[in-house]
Amino acid sequence: MEEPRAVTIHDVATRAGVAVSSVSRALSSHPDVSPAMKAKVFAAAEELGYTPDPGAQSLRSGFTRTIGFVVRDFANPFFGDIIHGVEEALNDAGYTLLVTNSSGDPGREVDRLTLLRQRKVDALLLSSISEASTRTSKAVAGFTRPVVLIDRDPRKLKAGSVLLDHAQGVRDATADLIALGHRRIAMITGSTAIRPTRERLRGYTEAFEAAGIPIDEALQAPGAFSAAFARETTERLLALPPAERPTAIVAGGVQTTIGVLEAFSELGLRPGDDVSLVVCDDLPWLRVMRPRLSVVTRDAEEMGRQAAGLALELIKGGEPRSVTLPTAYEVRETSRPVSV
Amino acid sequence: MEEPRAVTIHDVATRAGVAVSSVSRALSSHPDVSPAMKAKVFAAAEELGYTPDPGAQSLRSGFTRTIGFVVRDFANPFFGDIIHGVEEALNDAGYTLLVTNSSGDPGREVDRLTLLRQRKVDALLLSSISEASTRTSKAVAGFTRPVVLIDRDPRKLKAGSVLLDHAQGVRDATADLIALGHRRIAMITGSTAIRPTRERLRGYTEAFEAAGIPIDEALQAPGAFSAAFARETTERLLALPPAERPTAIVAGGVQTTIGVLEAFSELGLRPGDDVSLVVCDDLPWLRVMRPRLSVVTRDAEEMGRQAAGLALELIKGGEPRSVTLPTAYEVRETSRPVSV
DNA sequence: AGCTCGGGTGGAAATGATTCCATTCTTGCG
DNA sequence: CGCAAGAATGGAATCATTTCCACCCGAGCT
Numbered sequence: 074m075e076e077p078r079a080v081t082i083h084d085v086a087t088r089a090g091v092a093v094s095s096v097s098r099a100l101s102s103h104p105d106v107s108p109a110m111k112a113k114v115f116a117a118a119e120e121l122g123y124t125p126d127p128g129a130q131s132l133r134s135g136f137t138r139t140i141g142f143v144v145r146d147f148a149n150p151f152f153g154d155i156i157h158g159v160e161e162a163l164n165d166a167g168y169t170l171l172v173t174n175s176s177g178d179p180g181r182e183v184d185r186l187t188l189l190r191q192r193k194v195d196a197l198l199l200s201s202i203s204e205a206s207t208r209t210s211k212a213v214a215g216f217t218r219p220v221v222l223i224d225r226d227p228r229k230l231k232a233g234s235v236l237l238d239h240a241q242g243v244r245d246a247t248a249d250l251i252a253l254g255h256r257r258i259a260m261i262t263g264s265t266a267i268r269p270t271r272e273r274l275r276g277y278t279e280a281f282e283a284a285g286i287p288i289d290e291a292l293q294a295p296g297a298f299s300a301a302f303a304r305e306t307t308e309r310l311l312a313l314p315p316a317e318r319p320t321a322i323v324a325g326g327v328q329t330t331i332g333v334l335e336a337f338s339e340l341g342l343r344p345g346d347d348v349s350l351v352v353c354d355d356l357p358w359l360r361v362m363r364p365r366l367s368v369v370t371r372d373a374e375e376m377g378r379q380a381a382g383l384a385l386e387l388i389k390g391g392e393p394r395s396v397t398l399p400t401a402y403e404v405r406e407t408s409r410p411v412s413v
Numbered sequence: 414m415e416e417p418r419a420v421t422i423h424d425v426a427t428r429a430g431v432a433v434s435s436v437s438r439a440l441s442s443h444p445d446v447s448p449a450m451k452a453k454v455f456a457a458a459e460e461l462g463y464t465p466d467p468g469a470q471s472l473r474s475g476f477t478r479t480i481g482f483v484v485r486d487f488a489n490p491f492f493g494d495i496i497h498g499v500e501e502a503l504n505d506a507g508y509t510l511l512v513t514n515s516s517g518d519p520g521r522e523v524d525r526l527t528l529l530r531q532r533k534v535d536a537l538l539l540s541s542i543s544e545a546s547t548r549t550s551k552a553v554a555g556f557t558r559p560v561v562l563i564d565r566d567p568r569k570l571k572a573g574s575v576l577l578d579h580a581q582g583v584r585d586a587t588a589d590l591i592a593l594g595h596r597r598i599a600m601i602t603g604s605t606a607i608r609p610t611r612e613r614l615r616g617y618t619e620a621f622e623a624a625g626i627p628i629d630e631a632l633q634a635p636g637a638f639s640a641a642f643a644r645e646t647t648e649r650l651l652a653l654p655p656a657e658r659p660t661a662i663v664a665g666g667v668q669t670t671i672g673v674l675e676a677f678s679e680l681g682l683r684p685g686d687d688v689s690l691v692v693c694d695d696l697p698w699l700r701v702m703r704p705r706l707s708v709v710t711r712d713a714e715e716m717g718r719q720a721a722g723l724a725l726e727l728i729k730g731g732e733p734r735s736v737t738l739p740t741a742y743e744v745r746e747t748s749r750p751v752s753v
Numbered sequence: 754a755g756c757t758c759g760g761g762t763g764g765a766a767a768t769g770a771t772t773c774c775a776t777t778c779t780t781g782c783g
Numbered sequence: 784c785g786c787a788a789g790a791a792t793g794g795a796a797t798c799a800t801t802t803c804c805a806c807c808c809g810a811g812c813t
Contacts, residue, residue: 081799092763097801105761127532128477129799132468132768147500148493148697156487160514169528172512174500188509191464300697334701357640358698361674421769432793437771445791469769472798 080121089117100125131193140384141189142172142198143182151327151354151373152200155223158377159198166385168195177298179206186212194218196384201225203266219387221380226268233383233393235376239269239325239353242369242400243276244283246323246351249402251284254411255321255349259310261333262325263298270295273325273353292319303332304339311340311348320411321349327356330366345407355403364406371400420461429457440465471533480724481529482512482538483522491667491694491713492540495563498717499538506725508535517638519546526552534558536724541565543606559727561720566608573723573733575716579609579665579693582709582740583616584623586663586691589742591624594751595661595689599650601673602665603638610635613665613693632659643672644679651680651688660751661689667696670706685747695743704746711740 082100086093091113098106099114117123131137140163144152160170171194175182179202186209189197197216200223201209213220213230220232227234250258260277262270274293281288292310296302303324310319324333330352337344344350345364352359355370379396387393422440426433431453438446439454457463471477480503484492500510511534515522519542526549529537537556540563541549553560553570560572567574590598600617602610614633621628634646643664650659664673670692677684684690685704692699695710719736727733 079799082801083799093800094764094802095762098762101801105759107761110761124531126472126799128468128472129768130801132466132472132770132799133801135768137468146493147496148490150488150490150493153486153488153490153493157514157516160487169511169532170513171509173510174497176497192467192509331697331701338701338703356698357671358696361671361678362702363678419769422771423769433770434772434794435792438792441771445789447791450791466769469798470771472769472800473771475798 079126080123082123082125084121085114085117085123088121089113135193136195137193138167139169139171139192139194140196140198140381141192141194142170143175143185143189144172144200145175145177145202147172147174149327150356154373155200155377155380158374158379159381160377161374162378162381163385166381168381168385175202177202179203179208182206183208183212186216190216195388196221198223198380198384199225201267203264204228204268205266219384219393221383221387223376223380224267224269227393227395231393233387234395235380235383236395236397237269237272237371237376238397238399239272239369240276240279242371242402243273243323243325243353244280245276245402246367246369246408247277247280248283249404249408250321250323250349250351251280251286253321253349253408256286256411257289257292257317257319258321258323259292259294259307259319260323260325261303261306261310261329262295263329265295270325273323277323289317291317298326298328300328300332300335303329304335305332307333307336308339311336311342319348321351321408323351323353325353327354330354330356334362345409347412349409349411350407351402353400367405367408368403369400370403372398419466420463422463422465424461425454425457425463428461429453475533476535477533478507479509479511479532479534480536480538480721481532481534482510483515483525483529484512484540485515485517485542487512487514489667490696494713495540495717495720498714498719499721500717501714502718502721503725506721508721508725515542517542519543519548522546523548523552526556530556535728536561538563538720538724539565541607543604544568544608545606559724559733561723561727563716563720564607564609567733567735571733573727574735575720575723576735576737577609577612577711577716578737578739579612579709580616580619582693582711582742583613583663583665584620585616585742586707586709586748587617587620588623589744589748590661590663590689590691591620591626593661593689593748596626596751597629597632597657597659598661598663599632599634599647599659600663600665601643601646601650601669602635603642603669605635610665613663617663629657631657638666638668640668640672640675643669644675645672647673647676648679651676651682659688661748662691664690664692665694667694670694670696674702685749687752689749689751690747691742693740707745707748708743709740710743712738 082093082096086096095110096114099111156172163170173185175185182202196219198221204226222232222234224237262273265271294306324330351367353369355368359366422433422436426436435450436454439451496512503510513525515525522542536559538561544566562572562574564577602613605611636642664670691707693709695708699706
């Protein structure tokens with residue numbers, strides 16, 4: 074119960090026989106401090122096992138050495154990997170990560186943002202629910218500290234960003250399916266309110282244009298990032314008459330993938346047999362799925378590391394910039410020639 | 414760039430024409446404060462849009478309204494769900510969650526613990542890598558604030574705990590397999606250094622004892638929580654001569670499940686056909702696996718909520734106690750009669 | 754030699770809140 | 784009617800640190 078009164082900078086000063094201000098300077102490697110003083114102070118600090126109080130430091134300096142991150146969903150392994158990468162890079166730099174969860178609720182998102190501002194985080198990482206939300210934009214614009222967006226368009230925001238080149242991977246995947254003879258390729262994705270969906274649709278469109286083949290608009294199905302939506306859409310499309318029914322499907326996002334797979338098994342279809350399937354976002358459990366799904370991969374941990382790096386760069390006064398990481402189409406077992 | 418000088422308690426005091434101390438009392442609903450004063454202060458605070466500075470508050474009071482949580486692995490959806498539950502309950506109570514990741518490295522775990530202590534979290538949630546680690550125990554014992562363990566034995570630690578009744582689910586599963594005629598049932602789990610593994614082994618053993626059937630020690634294979642270990646073990650066991658080879662497998666944990674499934678598909682086996690399979694920890698993607706695996710389920714989010722509740726209870730001065738949540742065996746498609 | 758410049762140091766203010774203590778003002782009771 | 788008790792308030796100390804400012808002193812210049 075009895076809190077054992079931590080050792081303060083004052084104790085170190087007394088021990089070393091110098092002033093508190095000198096201790097502070099010595100420890101924070103201020104230019105104007107003699108080697109002798111530095112040695113004395115370090116010795117005393119060492120003996121007493123002194124560690125500065127982050128609370129007091131931040132009260133005075135205004136900086137918390139903490140970086141905030143608002144994610145949509147903790148349980149999504151994609152974010153798990155990103156967070157992992159962020160934390161790793163941040164800890165190396167002596168920063169702490171404060172992650173928080175919007176649960177996909179815009180109101181809660183704004184709420185979490187204001188919390189982080191109150192807590193005076195030195196920078197903000199954000200992968201917002203919707204790029205169109207005015208409330209979120211306002212909350213972000215209210216930040217006086219650096220902001221880094223994860224896989225979101227900076228738009229008017231003066232923010233750094235780490236982006237994925239979704240278009241690349243999806244373009245390659247679509248082109249491959251076209252080469253395999255597919256013409257009716259469905260694109261099932263989440264909300265166009267965020268960049269990944271738009272980019273995937275762009276890659277899809279570009280592949281068709283490059284091949285000089287017209288696109289069947291009815292087979293582009295953006296909507297919501299939920300398994301339920303993806304499942305319903307897939308079931309609807311696969312129920313179309315043979316002449317309109319897609320022979321291949323490209324699915325974007327983790328939840329979408331799950332929904333599409335639910336639909337397949339509901340209809341008793343095996344991916345790759347009648348209908349080819351390419352999914353985005355590689356995941357650990359895809360390794361144990363049979364058949365092995367063709368996939369558009371990306372390095373989520375690297376995204377996290379890059380985001381952390383950008384944030385630290387901005388804190389040091391750098392100008393906001395954008396980093397784009399590649400995605401890659403990886404053929405496995407469910408990209409098959411169209412069955413005639 | 415120019416930080417817009419936040420409004421302080423002093424500004425509110427001036428605005429309301431009262432003393433700072435009165436503002437503090439009014440806002441923290443101190444008993445000795447007149448309704449008139451309270452009204453004045455609230456009005457002024459409202460007009461100025463005052464929010465107290467958490468840093469300053471914690472410097473003075475010693476409490477941060479923050480709770481720390483050290484997990485082994487962010488990307489594991491099991492922890493994702495727990496964190497989700499914790500955060501939900503904590504936010505409702507006006508607390509903030511500070512999650513951090515040990516990546517399964519004991520040194521890093523100790524490191525993260527000391528970080529949280531420095532940051533003066535009001536309570537600590539911990540799901541340690543090993544219950545046997547002296548360094549971790551010491552670091553935890555060094556906490557003067559309440560500690561709640563997640564699915565770990567408190568042992569000598571004076572800590573609250575949220576436990577899962579793993580034994581129950583595994584006992585039911587094993588009993589069912591025995592009833593289906595299985596005698597050689599393998600138990601593939603992680604390290605016995607943590608409670609879940611020990612409890613699962615206990616459930617397994619009890620089921621055999623209840624049936625009066627001797628256990629083949631060679632089929633109990635605890636080891637490490639990694640897909641690689643589980644995979645190798647599974648392949649080794651399934652390569653045994655027919656008379657010794659297990660006819661059913663119970664797998665514990667997420668990584669273990671993945672490893673076992675890898676082994677199955679490597680060997681070209683379908684779970685449930687030749688070898689029955691029950692896995693622990695229900696996961697979203699198990700819904701899309703075919704065949705649908707029989708599973709021992711549990712409510713991870715509820716664990717999180719309970720843990721948060723316990724922590725808040727301890728902060729208020731309650732005595733450490735233990736909460737146990739059930740697990741349940743759910744038959745799906747891979748608990749089959751032994752094939753003769 | 755005297756003066757300036759600047760490196761090195763100590764003292765004290767400031768950061769934004771809580772809380773103790775003293776003070777004032779009622780009010781009730783003898 | 785006077786006095787004590789207690790409610791309500793203000794002032795100041797406190798939390799642990801950073802940073803501004805003043806000071807001292809030695810070196811270099813005129």
